[in-house]
Amino acid sequence: ESKEAESKEAESKEAESKEAESKEAESKETESKETESKETESKETETELSSSETDKISGVDPYKSFRITKKDGATAPSPSDQFHHSPVVFDGIEPGDTTVDELESEWGEPAKKIEMDEGAILVYSVEGFRQIDVFTDADEESVESILVHLNEPAEFDEIQQKLELSEFDRVIFNDDSETPIAYGIPEKGVLLTLDGSSASSLVAQISLEPIRGELFRLRAELDDEHQHSRSISDLDEAVRLDPKDAKAHWLLSELMSKVGRFDDALESGERALRLEPTNTLYRLTFARLAAEDGNIEAGIRDTQSVLDDPETTDIVKARAEYQLGNLIASGPDPVFEEAMAHHLKAVDLSVKHVNDKAAKVRRMAKNILVEAHIAVAQDIALGNFQKKSDVVPKWLTRAAQLGDDFIENDHGDETIRLRVYRSTLAIYAIMDEEFNAAIATEEALKEGKRLIASVDDKVYQSLIERELSEVLLHASKVEYSRGRPKTAMNFASNSVALLHSQASERQPSLFDEVMEGQLYFLMGSLYALTREDHQEAVSWYEKAAPSFTHENLPNLVDASQFGDLFVSMGVSYWQVGKKEKAVELTQAGAELIQQAVQVGALELDALAVPYGNLASMHKQLGNGGRAEHFAQMMARITKETETR
Template sequence: MQSWGPPAGSETKGKWRVDVYALEPFQEVRLAYEQEVVRSIAIVLDGMLGREQIEKHLGLESVEAAPLIDERGRLVAYVYPERGLMLRMSPQGLVAPGGDASLDDADEGQSHSDGEGTNPPGAGRPAPAGSQPSGESTPLLEESADEASCSERAVERLPHALGSEQRVTAVVLEEIDPVAFVQRAEVRVPLRADAALVDLETALALDGKCHAAWGAKSELFTLLGRPAEALQAAEEALAGDKMRPEYQLARARALLKLGRHDDALAAVEELLAPQGRLVERAPHLAATAALLAGQCFSLAPRPDFARAAQMHMHAMKLAQRAMDSENLRVRKQAATCLVEGHLAMAYDVAWGRWKDKQASVQRWLSRAVEVADEAAAAGLLDAMWELKLNQSALAALAGLQEAAEPASWVAQVQAAAAHLLEATQDPATEEMVRWELGTALYDAVQIEQLRGELDLALMHGKDAAAAMTAAAAGREPHAADAFLLGRLYYRLGAIHALAERNHIRATEWYDQAIPWLNRPAAEIPAHLLLPWGEMLVSMAVSYWEAGAQTEAIELTLHGAGLMEGAVQQRQAAQDVLSVPYNNLARMYEQGGDAAQAARFRRLAHKPATAGTPR
């Protein structure tokens, strides 16, 4: 740098000193110093070269860049994480994002360094959500009035047609930064979940306390059906910034997925408390919190659909207010809440006690489709929205005793899943899509059973089983997932057992259910102990009728043990035990064991002393 001569200008702001050099053929070169150490270099160009030309000159063709968009939806830069390099783009390259959104954005971004950091935030690096201001900074690149501030950015996948018009205005070099890997991870979700996870692991290898990486990792783990890991990641994020609402929401989502409904509700109620002023400061985040609160009520062991509906209506009002924001990220999250709020209302009405349920559910679903179509056309929804919408519609219809014919919803959810599977070669994303498809088809099974269309129920059930078992191979299913998959096989077997009285065919399905349901009580959430045990007791009847007496007794004993646990934990009254005890008494009696038969007969007639469940 001695050959450059003295700088043409210099300025100091806080701990940063920026020297400006006039060097041909560049417009200028800016160096940012921290304690006399160069931390960042910005080479300002004349804007005549395109991105592909710069990439070729710098050997960047093999490095995947993360396109960055500002809060108004305009392309501002490309970041190359492995090289510690960013290309700032000309205003001519600024465009509104297309409809192939890939990220459920959270909050409007802020400068992203954890604490003081090593990279001067003024170097022009945009930052994703989940960041915090790093304090003093000196801009390397002055921005014109018509360009968005680099202190706030949203991250988004761009339409492929942009490339030919983009021009590079500056090349920024700095130390390899974990933030850049977080930014690229956000772009890769949801269609490249495995690749996103690699980026987040790299970010944490560079800085194990990068709370934005932990927060993004929590959201990704929840999406991939790994709630225990999601909770751990959220706790790590909160250790870095305990007041950030995005991380509190990530923690609440993980708790809800783990079946810890009371803990999740407490977390979101704390966020919505008046003293926190979240409703005034960030209505889109308050809407998300209200939506989660409603789900805590609707998905609880003893659902309160009236309170759920109140919270979901509140969430939609907050989301509608946030739709007026000029910030793209805020509008994206608000739009997602609006769609999910309408779908949640359909679910609350279908499963709750309401008048005119059929018509009301259809109205909520129709409105959800309208809102989703409008939001998708504006580029406000992510790539998963069609799959989620149709899955949620089927979940709602399964709550109606006289459900409408679900064929159109089934066809649409299958088409949405096929489109996503065609668009990705990422194993984790494929597993996620297949699991979501399987859960949707599981609801279709329930609907067709209610309609008496057992052939259709079996067809959808087989497709659901194929999708979910393929997904479970790499999903590491937790107890709730195992329960769902086991219950699917149980339902298919029950069709043969109850409708056809064909217990041999029923046990063929039950054989596939048992590996998922064969868990000790300690691994099963308290609210699932009763239905889990009842399934095992019911399956045991078919094994007994099919001549498999030993298996029948073992299953009944296991199921009775789980149901006893439910009674002990006040999740059920003691009289629920009369069914398994009477079954065991008859089984032992027919097997010639009079002592055991008498024992279980006494237990079956034992007075109820456990009181009423909670």
């Protein structure tokens, strides 16, 4: 791509403009230093070349020189060739396949040959074009790439049609002002550099290269149209063509995590880290994935190591502070005051970069800023703070404002709004303040439906449905805790429907499984307490049980909080005649509640219900001794509570 600086007079203003664009495109990782040196050499040859010095390769229509295949009668592809792509060929010369000897046999001796540190530039003239530069490999044995300089800049649509590129999605490379400077077609190895001096951004140069993974990776990385299915295919192709492309593995890990394919995300994250073990972003991603799978301790340790690394940039530190705060607020022993301190540091660091000229840095900063504001609101809601009812809404409102500004003015991801709605409902599900979930839920559903209708991509649509499922889960919790079981049941039922609609595609993490278990338990509770349908309640509890009995669960959350859940489930199992299971669940719940009482998380009287239930169950089962034991424990708790 950096070849775009060619074809202009070295001392003219237009050449200075092209050189500036080359530096901007370089920041987008589209070219290497080796290619930059080729550009300089090619530019020198262009300014010196005259028609009397060149060999002519004639043609009536110059664009007929471009062909999709090198030879007629190509072998039909087999199923295993489905991901192989045929590059554009120029006058029988195919980059990456044609040798220099074959080139000179076809085209003759070049008008000029410019030696470089690695390889050479062979300069030809073809009728209808200003100049053709052929770049060789380091040994000067094979053709590495071809750069075609057009006589006059041409419309993109015209070039697209003549080169038969219309069926392919292009990569759009923008400068820092969001102005396109080049288009890439990964399937054909084509890069079209635009004429920056033209207001209409016409194509000035056509670069032909072998099919490489880099353009596929860049199309996925620069996708702002939510074409997640295409991006997954592009990244798969990128790592197939170049298994050592660590960034492609990392991008695939991030995308797989986003769309709910946790196992694939973990695998790609491991590969990226093996290839570049010191990369701070790759380390952060893998630390987060480890925590989501139940290893909070490792997640905290590895995230802290990124913060301690002197090579970590400020914007990556902002992301690390945000992530560390999230992990400290999770796990069996959350410390919300400490978590908030890290989230506030994330805010301070990201604010410094919201006006950064580099779009990638600027947008990362704005995304972190929104997420960190939401996280602070949650820390306050869960922690030991005063004036929660006044302060929490302010942080949530500010998060919403920042999100809207990001979306409207800097191409921010529109799913941010859904995350704000989801987080708001989750926070009020744990607060005692009066809150009508119906209003926020209606707005979230309206926005979700709009997003689903706006993009024809199944993977993206499933992502939105998953967000809406969580929105409805938290809305149901809000309504249930405030004594509105009818709306709670409606929200929970719709949440289940959305979750099940994508069940075949999901690879849930342990965190996802816990969320799913909470939803199934909520459904069971609603059937048991509002409809007294214990048979249906048990069917939902059966679905919830695996999530609450996972061996790694104590590493992810405080398991004592599930004590009441087990006691509630025990009642329904008893009602349907599964008495042994009922006693087992109630006993397990009592033990978890007892642990919470011992560490001060619950008051002593929280044990009265499970002990009373156990006393009644054992009495009806004829276990007189056990019944008396629990009856005495319940009486002692009641007496101590009354004394206090």
